[in-house]
Amino acid sequence: MTLRNALVALLGALFLIPSSTIATHAEEVTVGPLTIADPWARASAGRARAGAAFMSITNDGAEADRLVAADADVSEVVELHTHIKDGDVMRMRKVEAIDVPADETTVLQPGGLHVMFIGLHESLKEGEAFPVTLTFEHAGDVEVTVTVKSVGAMGGGMGHGQGSGGQ
Numbered sequence: 799m800t801l802r803n804a805l806v807a808l809l810g811a812l813f814l815i816p817s818s819t820i821a822t823h824a825e826e827v828t829v830g831p832l833t834i835a836d837p838w839a840r841a842s843a844g845r846a847r848a849g850a851a852f853m854s855i856t857n858d859g860a861e862a863d864r865l866v867a868a869d870a871d872v873s874e875v876v877e878l879h880t881h882i883k884d885g886d887v888m889r890m891r892k893v894e895a896i897d898v899p900a901d902e903t904t905v906l907q908p909g910g911l912h913v914m915f916i917g918l919h920e921s922l923k924e925g926e927a928f929p930v931t932l933t934f935e936h937a938g939d940v941e942v943t944v945t946v947k948s949v950g951a952m953g954g955g956m957g958h959g960q961g962s963g964g965q
C-alpha cells in the first residue's frame with residue numbers, strides 16, 4: 799500500500815487536477831511522517847473578505863514537528879490562527895506555529911486552530927477547491943487541496959460568537 803500511496807501522490811503532483819473537477823471525497827496527503835487529512839474551508843458568506851481552512855495532521859514519526867507557515871493564492875495574506883477565550887468571547891489570535899507532536903493528531907477545526915485567509919480575492923464557493931501550501935519545520939512543504947463546504951458545515955455555532963459559559 800505504501801508504494802501505491804507514493805505513486806498516487808506522485809501522479810497527483812505531476813498532473814494537477816483542475817479544481818472544478820475535484821471529487822468530493824476526503825483528501826489525504828502525506829509528507830515525511832505526516833498525514834494531512836480532509837482539508838476543508840467553509841464557504842464565505844456574502845462579501846466576507848476572510849476565510850479559514852481546517853484539517854487534521856497526524857504525525858506518525860518519532861519527533862515532533864510544527865506547521866510554521868501556509869500560503870495560498872486565494873487571499874492577500876495567509877496566517878496561522880487559534881481561538882482564545884477572552885472573558886466570555888472567543889477571539890482569534892495569530893500564532894507563530896502549530897505544534898504537531900509525535901504520535902499524535904493535531905486537529906484544526908472551527909472554534910480552534912485554523913489557517914486564516916485575509917483579504918480574499920474572491921468568495922469561497924461551496925463545491926470549489928483550491929491549493930494551499932503548508933510548510934512544516936522538519937517535513938518541509940506540501941500542497942493540499944482544500945475543498946469548500948457549505949457555510950453551515952461542522953456545526954456553524956462553534957466558530958464565532960460567545961463562549962459556552964460552562965466550566
Ligand SMILES: [Cu+2]
Nearest residue numbers: 850879890914
Ligand atoms: Cu482566524
